[in-house]
Amino acid sequence: MCLGIPGQVVAITDAEQHLAKVAVNGVQRVISVRLLAEQNLLEGDWVLVHVGFAMAKIDEREAQLTLDQVKKMGEDYLNEIDAFNSSQIA
Amino acid sequence: MKFVDEFRDPAAARALVKSITRLTGDDEFKFMEVCGGHTHTIYRHGIEHILPPGIELVHGPGCPVCVIPMGRVDDAMWLAEQPGVIFTTFGDMMRVPGSSGSLLDAKARGADVRFVYSPLDSLKVAVDNPDKHVVFFAVGFETTAPSTAVTLVRARQLGVTNFTVFCNHVTIVPPIKAILESPDLRLSGFLGPGHVSTVVGTRPYRFVPEVYGKPLVVAGFEPLDILATVHMLLQQIRDGRCEVENQYGRVVREEGNLAALKLLAETFELRPHFEWRGLGFISQSALKVNRNYAEFDAEEVFSMPGVRVADPKACQCGEVLKGVIKPWECKVFGTACTPETPIGTCMVSPEGACAAYYNFGRMHREAAQMVGESAGV
């Protein structure tokens, strides 16, 4: 429910108050990372941002696993799809 | 990886749909997406029309704006109209109708109503306006409640005395239970809420397969996430399994966010019961600011009217929220109730099933296919 979007931590701006600056497509905002206080957040980490708060660290390895799984689910049809695509472009 | 575009890959989506079609066969399945964010994704990306006809997605109660009852909106407007009050809210709540208009109308009549991006911004308004009293209209499930919790803790730290929270946070499990208890609904499984689960984890849903025998897969919010989740639900059914699975592993951990849960316990307590628009009273389904933070609780500081207002008779939001009827099956849908003149909350929030269907999905299946399949210009 709740609009959550991925943003990348570009700076920890106030460690004591758990504030960090995140970037979404180059747009920046200071958000609270208080909810990830125990997760040793670093610059370059990706987080899920909701109402100005980082809700979770985004796990790149897990994301890749999900994409691999998605690929596997549709695998039987990939060749067929390629053929479909090239015919559509032509 | 940017965690967005990768999950919108058209070729992967087409392959998944083929695979889903094969798994569906000639059978019919009805899956409920609990969360309004999923409803929004489904309509915004036109997913409903690319799934095979045997898959029906039923929209659930997980839109925090949609479930706020009229009486609470009236209380919010009453608060906003008190002298010396700056009333702050997420933009979503501005247009939600109470029994005499919305917060936008209150603003038009002279109330100082402002939208904020974050509850911490509301606290900043309080710090910047020491001669005013600032109320924050807190809505949302467990996803949003921790941000209010942090704000309460911060308000105490700063010694702020002109800030209160009008708390309407709700919890996700009781409405799911209410739906499962509802006799008029036959579901094949659930797309579980993704962002709530970043906080509560995946364990609270175990009763869904264990007690009610329905599979639940916690789902992400990009189009491929939705399709993969439908695939996983079908696979469970075909394998004869029934369990909680997590498709949204990149942000949802089994145990949730312990720091957030601790903060919730520190600042809130469960209400014995809370009224949900369309669903009636559900016990232990909402949060109240607890005694330790009573000085920040608008319900303690102000004597609000707190009058219960019955939902408009014509409105079938309850049945839509429970997934019993589709938005277009409601008597007033699209005629008396439209986004510019909403009767029910489902028509207000962009996450509401009715608004999502009206704004994005209101298209003949054939026309939709024609649009989707045309080769492009």
Next chain:
Amino acid sequence: MTGEPTTHADREDRMLLKIEQFRKRRPRLIDEHITLAHGAGGKSSAALVDAVFVEAFRNPELEQLGDGAVLTLPSQERLAFSTDSFVVQPLEFPGGTIGHLAVHGTVNDLAVSGARPQWLSAAFVIEEGFSIARLKAIVADMRSAADTAGVQIVTGDTKVVSRGAADGLYISTAGVGVIPAGRRLGADLVRAGDRVVLSGSLGAHGMAVMLARGDLAIEADIVSDTAPVHEMVEALLAAAPGTRWMRDATRGGLGTVCNELAQTADVGVILDERLLPVEPQVLGACDMLGIDPIYVANEGKFVAVVPPEEAEAAVAALRSHPLGDQAAVIGEVVATPSGMVALRTPFGGSRIVDMLVGDPLPRIC
């Protein structure tokens, strides 16, 4: 979908038809008070204009509800005449000021009416206490915008209201332009198969102003696109003389303009999401706030409907202009579903693009 899916689908189709008929009725004004939504350019604005202004002033020119009225002189020469008020807050924002907007807004309304803008009037409502240095700076912006657009500000008016009765400064401009002989544009010329051309990327002005207000605390290098479009319009009309219809995509954004097209020309419009140019930062800010760039205001962009065989030349002409490098064909006109705008999503899904209801507000869900 249990039982008979076709029957269910049929029922849905019948319901959709009913809603569509309902939707095509003129919007009704049911409010008792003016809210900000009445000024946001969407359905509420349309209802207000219809029920209050058109009702009172009714005449054939007004009823066209174009960006400018087209008037024929006894000599058979034609003029376009347009007016607009500017109430932006803050008055200065990245990429421009209220002064630029006041000139560009009226120049652009004239240009998309097919006219060559010539003369402007300017009226100022100023709040007591307003800084004269600031006023001078804004007026200098108007002068330079007028010079660039090749128009002269030939008459004006000034009113001062007591402190609190206005928010700093409001400017109204009106403008007159001459329509070259033989040039005709109109929704009635639009045909199925025509292409929809957009002159550049979406949403920069609306987001620049929203962020410049500062209360969202979002930092971005988003600069308003405020600019005169008359040169691009002339280049387009030279390259695509069969151009049917034009409109600048200001309040309510592209989504609202396309709906106006679909409704006045009684056609369907299909947009392709992959072809919509949006700068990454505008997209980032929109994502953060849950706002759809398709509804965000622009101040230097217009939509043109051109015959399919002229689409390529139209885009090439726009791209040859410094402000038009993002110009693109973004969609096509179809016969059905008429009155509707649909969007093809990148992976072959489809959805409707309706008119905006009220101002775009940041949302959490």
